Amino acid sequence: xxxxxPTLTGTAxxxxxxxxxxxALKDEEFVALDGVDLDVADNEFVTVVGPSGCGKxxxxxxxxxxxxxxxxxxxxxGAGVTGPGxxxxxxxxxxxxxxxxxxxxxxxxxxxxxxLPAAERRERAEHYVRLVGLExxxxxxxxxxxxxMKQRCAIARAYAVNPSILLMDxxxxxxxxxxxxxxQEQLLDTWSTEKRTVLFITHDxxxxxxxxxxxxxxxxxxxxxxxxxxxxxxxxxxxxxxLSPEFAELRNRVWRAVYHQTQPQTQPQTxxxx
Amino acid sequence: xxxxxxxxPTPARNGSPPRRRAGKHATLLTLNAVSIVGGIxxxxxxxLTGLQLPTPPEVLAKGIELAASGTLAEDLLASLGRVLAGxxxxxxxxxxxxxxxxxxxxxxxxxxxWIQFFRTIPPLALLPLVLVLMGIGELPKVFVIFxxxxxxxxxxxxxxxxxxxRTLINAARxxxxxDGTIFLRVVVPASSPFILVGMRVGLGSAWATLVAxxxxxxxxxxxFRMQQAQTYYDLATxxxxxxxxxxxxxxxxxxxxxxxTRLTGWQERx
Numbered sequence: 001x002x003x004x005x006p007t008l009t010g011t012a013x014x015x016x017x018x019x020x021x022x023x024a025l026k027d028e029e030f031v032a033l034d035g036v037d038l039d040v041a042d043n044e045f046v047t048v049v050g051p052s053g054c055g056k057x058x059x060x061x062x063x064x065x066x067x068x069x070x071x072x073x074x075x076x077x078g079a080g081v082t083g084p085g086x087x088x089x090x091x092x093x094x095x096x097x098x099x100x101x102x103x104x105x106x107x108x109x110x111x112x113x114x115x116l117p118a119a120e121r122r123e124r125a126e127h128y129v130r131l132v133g134l135e136x137x138x139x140x141x142x143x144x145x146x147x148x149m150k151q152r153c154a155i156a157r158a159y160a161v162n163p164s165i166l167l168m169d170x171x172x173x174x175x176x177x178x179x180x181x182x183x184q185e186q187l188l189d190t191w192s193t194e195k196r197t198v199l200f201i202t203h204d205x206x207x208x209x210x211x212x213x214x215x216x217x218x219x220x221x222x223x224x225x226x227x228x229x230x231x232x233x234x235x236x237x238x239x240x241x242x243l244s245p246e247f248a249e250l251r252n253r254v255w256r257a258v259y260h261q262t263q264p265q266t267q268p269q270t271x272x273x274x
Numbered sequence: 275x276x277x278x279x280x281x282x283p284t285p286a287r288n289g290s291p292p293r294r295r296a297g298k299h300a301t302l303l304t305l306n307a308v309s310i311v312g313g314i315x316x317x318x319x320x321x322l323t324g325l326q327l328p329t330p331p332e333v334l335a336k337g338i339e340l341a342a343s344g345t346l347a348e349d350l351l352a353s354l355g356r357v358l359a360g361x362x363x364x365x366x367x368x369x370x371x372x373x374x375x376x377x378x379x380x381x382x383x384x385x386x387x388w389i390q391f392f393r394t395i396p397p398l399a400l401l402p403l404v405l406v407l408m409g410i411g412e413l414p415k416v417f418v419i420f421x422x423x424x425x426x427x428x429x430x431x432x433x434x435x436x437x438x439x440r441t442l443i444n445a446a447r448x449x450x451x452x453d454g455t456i457f458l459r460v461v462v463p464a465s466s467p468f469i470l471v472g473m474r475v476g477l478g479s480a481w482a483t484l485v486a487x488x489x490x491x492x493x494x495x496x497x498f499r500m501q502q503a504q505t506y507y508d509l510a511t512x513x514x515x516x517x518x519x520x521x522x523x524x525x526x527x528x529x530x531x532x533x534x535t536r537l538t539g540w541q542e543r544x
Contacts, residue, residue, distance in 0.1 A: 088449035100463045100540040109283055109459075110449035143542040161449060226300035 012039035012075075013197045014063060020080045021058050021223075031222035032058045038216060038225065042164075044183065045197045047212035049202055049258055055223025056201045060169050063199060064090045076165065086101065086110065089158030089196075095150040097142040103153045104129060104138040106270055110161035113209040120220065128156040148179040155187065168200045172207065175253035184210055188237055210237055217257040227257045236247055282448075306479045328510040330455060336510035336519070345499070350518065352494040353484060356412065360419025361480040365473050367420075368427035372469075376435025377429075377457065389428055396484050397422040397479075422483040423476035429473025434465030466539040474530050481523045 016038040022029045032055040040046050048056045061067040063074050076088065084090075089154040097106050106123040113192040116124075129138050132152040142150055151171055158166060172180040184207060191198060202208050208215045212231050219226035231250055233241050241247055314330055321327040328336070340346040374381035397418045408414040438461050447458045488497025496515045503511035 064448055066447070084444075084448040084450075086448075088448065090445070090448040092441055094441050096439075096441040098442060098445075098460065098463070099542065100466075100538075109446070109451075113446075113450045113459075115457055141540050143540060157449070171513060 001002035007181075011041070013042040013044070013077065014038070014040040014199065015075040015078075016059070016063065017073050017075070019059070019062060019064065019069045019074060020059045021055065022070045023069070027251045031177065032218065033062075033069070034224045036223070036225055038201060040197055043197055045191065045198045045200065045211060045213045046216060047202055047208040047214075048199045048218060049205060049208040050218030050226070051220050051258065051261075052203065052224075053223070054220040056218050057169055058223065060090075060167050060199060060201050063165075064088055064167050066090075069147065071146045084260075086114065086161045087163050088165045088167055089161060089163035090153070091154050091158050091166065091168040091171045094175050095142070095147075097150055097153055097157070099142050102141055103134055103145070104157075106142070107157045107160050107230050109157060114161065124155075124160055125132055128160045129153075131159070131193070132186070133154045146179075148174050148183055151183060152186070155190065159190070159196075163196065165199070168198065170201050170203065173203070180204075180207065187211070188235065192236060205251060205255050209254055210242055215254050217251075217254060219261045226261055229257065230256050267268035286508070296367075301327045321387050324507070328513055331512040333510050337514045340431075340514055342512065346514070347497050348494055349499050350522070352492075352498075353488065353519075354489070354497065354522065356415050356488075357419055357480050357484045360416045360484070361423045361477055363416070364420040364423025364425075364480065365427050365476060368424045368476070368510045369431050369469060371424075372428045372431025372472075373435055373461070373465075375432040377461070382432075385428075389425065392421065393425050393429070394517075397483050401487060401490060412490055412491040415484070415492065418487055420480070422479040425475075426476035426479045427469070427472035430475065430543075431465065435461055436466025437468070438464040442507070467534075467541060470530070470538060474507065474527065474534070477526055477530060478523070481519075481526070485519055491524050 019033055019036045020031070022034040024030075033101070034220050036055075036059060038046075038059075040265040048059065050056050056102065059068060061071050063076075063081065065081050067089070076085075087142065093124055098109065101109065104122075107128055108121045110182075110190050110235055111124060126135075126138075129135055132155055134149060134156065137145060137149065137153075145153065154171070169267050175183065198211075200208075200211055209231055215229040215231060216225055217227045217229065229250065233244075233246060233250070317327065318330050321329040337346070371381075372386060374383050376382070400421065401414065401418055404414040404417055408417060442460055442464060443456055446460045451459065484495075485497040489501045491500040492501075496519050500515040501514050503509070503515070529538040
């Protein structure tokens, strides 16, 4: 279990407290999250991994303010979350680029909403488009981009509004393995130049270990935190790190935590739907 | 009015060489020309072999005569004026109503029964009532055309709004957009393909309604001209009007199609 988890209230960047989320299904309630507690420190990179139905996406949506918890609360910088906010950037698995806007205009969207003058907007968009390596495609429409490029554009768009937190919901889940590895490295590059607090949801154990300073393993039925694994590997995470025995060991540990979870005693496994 | 998407230029996909595509296009155009010439030939033969039809040169001469006297231009302008007035007003009313229905559930509840009811009635069937209520001026004709365009467009707009991808709305929300901005910058552009399809259907419907309305009650216009020619057994004038109606309808449809490809070219083709 984790030893240096920032648990002091008030110091955590994101603080999830006793958060419970239930959905009403026909004649019973489905517990998506059952009393989840999680603190994420400033500029920490935390990945959340778990089987489908463990509520990891629900957790992220609650932190993003797109869903409200049934009970409990989420604090960001000590203030309760009541809805989405520009200090929390979200990156979706389905990219969610506006298909009628060019890469540049997509990146500028949040800046336009914030009311920035055109010149400043352009300058900042330019910077982030370059940061993700899409400068040659700045005026291209999303339909002409590959999946990996689309997600890079979405990352630039989220970065552009300068959020202190990035919430990423299986952002590389729809990409092929090679592209995924490359994007993981690029994301860490970007993150090392512009530090943010990252909460990254994934179902890929390798990805979870490679990116994170801390891996939160969740369990399903009801959705809850099963184990927290500290990843004491140095950044930058190079290929060398990925192929190291330390990495393999951590990976195996997380793997076992994900795939060999003991069933909870609190609730018999009756549900088949996740 | 719905088959014309076939000719939309699509970017060359990998695997199909542009030259072969161009060759295929040329073949199609040649076949089109052959078909038109052949059709006119058949018409000519039929006219010469006893059917009570004017020959193509007779129709052409009549067309030139009507054009020279200014009658054709007058009829075209009268018809076009009506259809454009009705169509533009109908679309202009349909778009906000469709948006309201898609965005606010109460609006949907209030509007939907009326729209569903009137949708089942051909607008022309209301003409007798409208003529009694609105007299025999331009107003009743423009009104039925308005109704035809409105009904076609409103349903399509509404469907466009309700089918906007939730993720796009969420993406805008997390970038700080509030409801008004989401509506203007996400819902409106995302539903524009639906609106344009609705407008094209609406225009076809408006054009059909116009000609029929003119047959029943008008003092000028292509439909009126045909109706009058019928009483004098002037088949050449009827042919000229039919060709003019077809050509105008085609031109307007193509203009909207052009607008559609320009405005909604961002869509991913599946």
